[in-house]
Amino acid sequence: MEQQKAIPRELLPVVQYLRSKAEVKTKTGVLGGKRHDYFKGKAALKALLSPSYAKIHPSGSPPITDEAAASALLNTIMPYTFFVRVERTEQSIAGAKVLQINPERMNQTFDGESYYAWLYDGNQLMxxxxxxxxxxxxxxxxxxxxxxxxxxxxxxxxxxxxxxxxxxxxxxxxxxxxxxxxxxxxxxxxxxxxxxxxxxxxxxxxxxxxxxxDIPPPKKVKKSKAEKQAEKEQKKANKKNKLINGTQEASAASSGNDTPAKED
Known part of the structure; x- marks a missing residue:
């Protein structure tokens, strides 16, 4: 594809890493009558946040420190059509899900909960x-x-x-x-x-x-639905507290900066 040839040199190692070295979990689907590997967005985000990515991190791009930075990098790569956003249908062909492209969602930002089909087979040298x-x-x-x-x-x-x-x-x-x-x-x-x-x-x-x-491994104790629900609520409460604390710290810092200096 012409779009793939136009990719900047510093972004190509990122694509090759995601396709071959990052071990991003993929499944096989059918898109346009052909089989393609596809992955979930959060798998690519997790790969860019892993320590192994730091070893091949392009020097010309900012470091990936959080999910927002990883999503921004993938948004930069998307126009070069190495992968495309797809939706899974209920149909299957020989055990592979039929994929389709929704034109209305083509220009949306990279989403960790969406699926993406590879249009790039990676380095064929091996x-x-x-x-x-x-x-x-x-x-x-x-x-x-x-x-x-x-x-x-x-x-x-x-x-x-x-x-x-x-x-x-x-x-x-x-x-x-x-x-x-x-x-x-x-x-x-x-x-x-x-x-x-x-x-x-x-x-x-x-x-x-x-x-x-021959000592059998300890059996995993399954948590009840009530315990799982309590854990989810606790996580939500922790996130809410972090947001509140961060907002308070930011407001305190801004108020401190706005305080006029005392005259001698």
Whole structure:
């Protein structure tokens, strides 16, 4: 799009951050017969207020310190049509919500409660590099009979090592299950060998600690509707008090500035 090419250089890293690095939660919708990722406005506001954005913050723009500044920055980006405000309909196509553009709301300011569809796919360099690498791997596999004997022997040893590693993993999984069943019967609640083996952690952390008791996590106590309502009312009261205090401080400061200086 021509509008996207006209974006100032200092704003492009912000768009790329929101599209690829900020991990803004997106869903897939259908807009104009094509699938597009879309997100809620408050997700983008939250991303700009996160510490990770400060690392790529453009030097030519003011720092993002509050939600108003983040909204102003997104308002500056909107005319370049990297994303567009949309409304979700009740219709769905293959599990994806049908999106539509409301012309009456096109020129409104960025709203955290509205939805926005991406018209920008992000930096395609990694996609192109991945496709080229896949082609090279396929060609290398097809030409395997033409490889030198030393390389073919090396690949064979590597494949055997990989199979051995996978086999060792299955052996550990079976042993830890047997150990857990035995200890669950003998000394309940049971002991897990390598308790983090199947957790979403790094490779080294998967084998730390060596063992642990199978202690279930504490159950979350669900709050009643009355407690939730009381919390909401308390938050509203706190916000109201902050506004009142801020107004009083501002009026006090202005009255202090308006006081004429005493003559000597």
């Amino acid at each position: 996609v192109i590099a991945g496709a080229a690498l896949m082609v090279l791997v396929v060609l290398a596999g097809v030409m395997f009979p033409l490889w030198p004997m030393s390389l073919r022997i090396g690949v064979w040893y590597l494949s055997m090592a990989a199979l051995g590693f996978v086999g060792l993993f299955f052996v550990i999984a079976i042993i830890r299950l047997i150990l857990y069943i035995i200890t669950w019967i003998a000394v309940s609640p049971g002991i897990w060998l390598f308790p983090n083996l199947f957790e979403d952690v790094g490779f080294v952390d998967s084998f730390i600690p060596l063992w642990a008791w």
